[in-house]
Amino acid sequence: MGEGVLKRYARYLPLTPDTPALSIGEGETPLVRSHHLAGELGIDDLYFKLEGCNPTASFKDRGMVVAVAKALEGGYTTILCASTGNTSASAAAYGAAAGIETVVLVPRGNVAEGKLSQAVAYGARVITLRGNFDAALAIARELAEARSVCLVNSVNPHRIEGQKTAAFEIVDVLGDAPDLLFIPVGNAGNITAYWKGFREYRDVGNAARLPRMMGFQAEGAAPIVEGRAIEDPQTIASAIRIGNPANWAGALAARDESEGDIGMVSDAEILEAYKLMARTEGIFCEAASAASVAGLIKHVRGGADVTGRTIVCVITGNGLKDPGLVQEIADRAPEEAPANVEAVARLLGEPVSGTSGGGGKRS
Numbered sequence: 001m002g003e004g005v006l007k008r009y010a011r012y013l014p015l016t017p018d019t020p021a022l023s024i025g026e027g028e029t030p031l032v033r034s035h036h037l038a039g040e041l042g043i044d045d046l047y048f049k050l051e052g053c054n055p056t057a058s059f060k061d062r063g064m065v066v067a068v069a070k071a072l073e074g075g076y077t078t079i080l081c082a083s084t085g086n087t088s089a090s091a092a093a094y095g096a097a098a099g100i101e102t103v104v105l106v107p108r109g110n111v112a113e114g115k116l117s118q119a120v121a122y123g124a125r126v127i128t129l130r131g132n133f134d135a136a137l138a139i140a141r142e143l144a145e146a147r148s149v150c151l152v153n154s155v156n157p158h159r160i161e162g163q164k165t166a167a168f169e170i171v172d173v174l175g176d177a178p179d180l181l182f183i184p185v186g187n188a189g190n191i192t193a194y195w196k197g198f199r200e201y202r203d204v205g206n207a208a209r210l211p212r213m214m215g216f217q218a219e220g221a222a223p224i225v226e227g228r229a230i231e232d233p234q235t236i237a238s239a240i241r242i243g244n245p246a247n248w249a250g251a252l253a254a255r256d257e258s259e260g261d262i263g264m265v266s267d268a269e270i271l272e273a274y275k276l277m278a279r280t281e282g283i284f285c286e287a288a289s290a291a292s293v294a295g296l297i298k299h300v301r302g303g304a305d306v307t308g309r310t311i312v313c314v315i316t317g318n319g320l321k322d323p324g325l326v327q328e329i330a331d332r333a334p335e336e337a338p339a340n341v342e343a344v345a346r347l348l349g350e351p352v353s354g355t356s357g358g359g360g361k362r363s
């Protein structure tokens with residue numbers, strides 16, 4: 001346990017004897033069975049892949065560890081990325097562990113507080129741009145071409161290589177690929193990587209089948225669904241507020257080769273799934289992550305037959321990244337009381353005296 005992606009999946013990764021053995025404990029994330037949603041939707045086997053359990057609390061760590069190890073091997077002393085937040089947190093962490101400088105370009109006003117705090121804590125140089133993610137990525141790509149900094153966005157193929165290990169883990173646990181994989185889509189690196197991972201595992205005989213890849217974008221930021229770049233993408237799920245995905249072609253290939261689909265869900269549907277995951281599964285995820293669950297709900301409500309199917313939803317990041325968003329689903333404010341038992345008991349509507357208890361227990 002905790003050996004990391006490079007060691008665990010070495011033979012499937014582009015490593016050489018000179019690649020440093022970098023890890024801060026990424027990978028081996030839980031695949032947990034649904035407690036409630038499965039029953040509600042009539043699904044026999046529904047699992048959540050909890051990528052928020054990675055060291056920086058998002059899926060990005062798997063690809064980042066490979067990208068940064070290869071950057072070290074290549075002699076780079078600076079890594080650079082554009083980010084809606086999670087990539088920057090991950091780059092900053094692995095940059096710190098590797099002992100190199102990290103520069104992150106983030107869109108002003110649209111990065112969740114927790115993610116920015118991480119980049120700052122890990123000591124990255126944070127540059128806030130008066131523009132959106134797509135503009136930031138264009139600048140990062142141009143900078144990396146002209147200077148000796150290593151670009152660690154998912155246009156860097158090493159990111160995809162490391163990221164594909166999440167698909168390996170699902171097969172390792174289930175014994176085969178699921179029938180359907182639901183996954184949020186922003187810059188489309190993740191869906192591209194999962195598809196590569198499933199295919200590679202099938203090709204070496206570790207899986208007998210391939211899943212249908214079901215990607216979901218947010219309605220106001222759905223360039224792949226609409227078939228055109230979106231100039232000014234808008235969604236409450238800031239992580240996937242992306243109008244011109246770098247791995248667009250990879251997403252189309254995953255969709256078409258797997259006979260899957262790339263659809264879109266509204267902010268209201270995303271928030272419904274975000275709330276439902278917390279309230280009925282005990283899983284506090286990011287709004288962007290909830291897009292995969294919203295996509296599943298939409299798929300089933302739309303009449304798809306899911307009986308006998310094994311389904312995995314990829315939960316890409318932890319809800320703690322964006323504590324402010326909880327306001328959107330809060331229907332009970334924290335209450336305050338004096339620090340004595342009578343006052344608290346009164347608040348709970350329980351008799352003040354007597355120790356028979358039982359108020360909070362099932363009889």
Ligand code: AN7
Binds near residue numbers: 086187191289
């Ligand atoms: C929680 O951090 O693009 O389709 O710069 O943070 O692989 O881009 C984040 C994307 C889904 C979409 N869920 O994945 C970034 C960034 C969460 C995310 C996505 C992101 P891709």
